[in-house]
Amino acid sequence: MSLKKSILEKSGSYKFYKNNYERLLKENQELSNLIEQYKKVYPPKECPICGYKGIGFKPYVNIIHREVECPQCKSHERHRALWLYFHEKKELLKEGNTFLHFAPETQFNELFRNSGMEYHPVDISDENTLINEIVDIQDIPYPDDYFDLIYCSNVLEHVEDDAKAMNELYRVLKPGGTALILVPINGISYERPYDKSKTFESDKYNTPELREKYYGQNDHLRLYGTDFKDKLINTGFKIKADDYIKNLGHEIIDKYALIKDENIFECTK
Ligand SMILES: [Zn+2]
Known part of the structure; x- marks a missing residue:
């Protein structure tokens, strides 16, 4: 044992x-x-968000990484990484700036609402009680170049027309603004035996069971490959960096149970 x-x-x-x-x-x-x-x-694991300290985090169904969920605040690896990111890059949460946040997570609610920004937490339905308005990412009801900051984590894999959604994110981002975009990528979040350089999707996989089997979760519509970065670039985004987590070094990565290879795509236009 x-x-x-x-x-x-x-x-x-x-x-x-x-x-x-x-x-x-x-x-x-x-x-x-x-x-x-x-x-x-x-060494003991810690959660930077809620202060939990203990021998480990909980595993999560289907996800490769074994140390996923904080038993106290339910944060996953990406939330803990983003928490560190937003605390290090305080200039992004600048008072008065416009901020569009898709699928808001409880862990960030206080931080973002108290930032003094013009904060827009949105989602496709009001099941998420943290939202201020319902917004379809494929048709964002805001003018071009409106947002200084966009944060969109683990949303695009649920969206029917993700190319349209990426175009919309690009359209509403201010030139010089920052869009932080994250998705699960094959070999990093999930492990499936496909060519990891290519996004895997097919109309055939159209039931919750098939989606879980082929994409890793029953409401995902595809499993991205490393070509996700090219998709962002082809949309027009410039990628400022995608290796924030890797650069934190192994002690921090181990302590907070982050995923070394998980990318936070820091995009601008
Ligand atoms: Zn926690």
């Missing part, structure tokens, strides 16, 4: 473990020894 499994068996659920950490260590010498051994091999 793995060290980690023994620890969890001795300490119960993540929640119980977290809430009773000190007491468990005092009362259970065996558990305490196991944790000391574990820490030598694997």
